[in-house]
Amino acid sequence: MSYNILIVDDSAVTREVLSRTLRMTGVDLGDIYQAANGAEALKVLEEKWADLVFTDINMPIMDGLRLLEELRKREEWSSLPVVVVSTEGSKSRIDELKSSGVKGYVRKPFTPEQIAEVIQSVMGEADHA
Amino acid sequence: MLKTSNAADTICEAAVRVFETSAFMSVWPWQSTDDATVVCDSGATMTFSGSHSGRISLKVSHEIFPTLVQNMVGECETADEIRARAADALCEALNMICGNLLTDWYGEQAIFDLQPPRPVTLEEINALHDATSVCAVLCLENTRAEVLAELN
Numbered sequence: 078m079s080y081n082i083l084i085v086d087d088s089a090v091t092r093e094v095l096s097r098t099l100r101m102t103g104v105d106l107g108d109i110y111q112a113a114n115g116a117e118a119l120k121v122l123e124e125k126w127a128d129l130v131f132t133d134i135n136m137p138i139m140d141g142l143r144l145l146e147e148l149r150k151r152e153e154w155s156s157l158p159v160v161v162v163s164t165e166g167s168k169s170r171i172d173e174l175k176s177s178g179v180k181g182y183v184r185k186p187f188t189p190e191q192i193a194e195v196i197q198s199v200m201g202e203a204d205h206a
Numbered sequence: 207m208l209k210t211s212n213a214a215d216t217i218c219e220a221a222v223r224v225f226e227t228s229a230f231m232s233v234w235p236w237q238s239t240d241d242a243t244v245v246c247d248s249g250a251t252m253t254f255s256g257s258h259s260g261r262i263s264l265k266v267s268h269e270i271f272p273t274l275v276q277n278m279v280g281e282c283e284t285a286d287e288i289r290a291r292a293a294d295a296l297c298e299a300l301n302m303i304c305g306n307l308l309t310d311w312y313g314e315q316a317i318f319d320l321q322p323p324r325p326v327t328l329e330e331i332n333a334l335h336d337a338t339s340v341c342a343v344l345c346l347e348n349t350r351a352e353v354l355a356e357l358n
Contacts, residue, residue, distance in 0.1 A: 167316060
């Protein structure tokens with residue numbers, strides 16, 4: 078089964094780095110979409126299907142946590158898995174994110190193996206839900 | 207208070223991790239035998255607050271931009287493309303160094319807010335950092351790079 082991925086980050090370089098890394102994981106991927114903030118991400122999702130969202134937290138216009146709240150309001154997106162990609166290493170903040178419904182967390186810099194592992198962990202859960 | 211020598215070593219470790227993992231670049235703590243002719247002429251800076259506050263800046267030579275951008279982003283067709291993405295790539299590298307450093311220094315329990323990094327001139331960096339700043343010097347793809355950290 079191939080996964081469509083949505084990458085949400087205000088840094089174009091970060092979006093490209095993650096996109097390239099995703100292609101290096103060996104995971105069966107479909108389309109990879111990009112958005113510069115949460116508001117753009119919602120517009121992308123109105124038109125495209127994504128199986129998994131990788132998002133930064135701190136973004137202008139709409140940040141990652143607000144994006145998560147908006148996703149949960151819509152039935153068609155309420156179970157869309159969201160993984161946070163960030164430089165943060167604070168355990169309490171990571172725990173807070175997971176309590177908010179974030180399914181996975183990847184710390185930068187990341188390797189293809191780490192990205193593959195989080196996809197398998199999160200999508201394995203989603204597939205069995 | 208972090209000891210200067212420990213702080214500089216920790217900065218080097220974080221920077222090596224970031225440049226090797228995200229940009230596949232060869233990087234090590236500066237050695238006396240390294241080539242000193244390629245100097246820093248570009249930079250980025252950012253501040254952090256929370257459990258502790260401070261500023262971290264990164265100085266590099268523009269000569270690493272093609273490698274940095276193409277390794278992070280992929281093939282760029284023109285020099286203009288590289289120039290357009292260089293600042294973003296440099297800022298992202300600094301962002302990752304800062305995030306990693308703060309956890310390495312203060313542990314996983316400390317909480318920080320990181321302000322977005324921004325590109326700056328060397329003159330601005332020198333004005334923003336005083337003599338108390340810790341400076342770690344690296345050899346980055348056979349050019350000189352410096353990370354400065356000011357902890358309040």
